[in-house]
Amino acid sequence: MQKSRHDLWVGLFVAIGAAALLFLALKAGNLLAISFEPTYQVVARFDNIGGLKPRAAVKSAGVVVGRVASITFDDKSYQASVHLDLERRFAFPKDSSAKILTAGLLGEQYIGLEPGPAENNLAAGDVISQTQSAVVLETLLSQFLYNKAADAGSGDGAAK
16 A cells, blocks of 8 residues: 555656646747737848747737747849738837847847837738848957957058
8 A cells, every 4th residue: 555655656746747848848839829819921031041930929028929930032133031820919119120149148039129200000911121130240350350350450561
């Protein structure tokens, strides 16, 4: 009797641990945030999306107002088309701007929406024309190193 009672408690703790691991895995993969709010889809085009992924958050003033539905490549403009599912309860002006931001130094990337002053609001199928691409850390580092090398090269030539 005593052994079966211990087995029950051990099994319960193992099940709770497995549920906790599943919860953490879904949260880390950004798959846990499921919303049943009605949405409308708009498109934003970027030159470089960095590490942006589908299901990434769309935030305005730090509040999640939608999710990235899908990302496609437009072979005519050579840009990434990011389809955003915005919740219907949040209305944004037509001249809103979108930029790709990073949560923390090496964190996940998300879309930041900044509303503009226009009177008319975005509707399903509209395109956000004012966008700012992701800042790619490797590009910044290579530009910095190139500038340092150019400064060192011009400094040696001036001293001779």
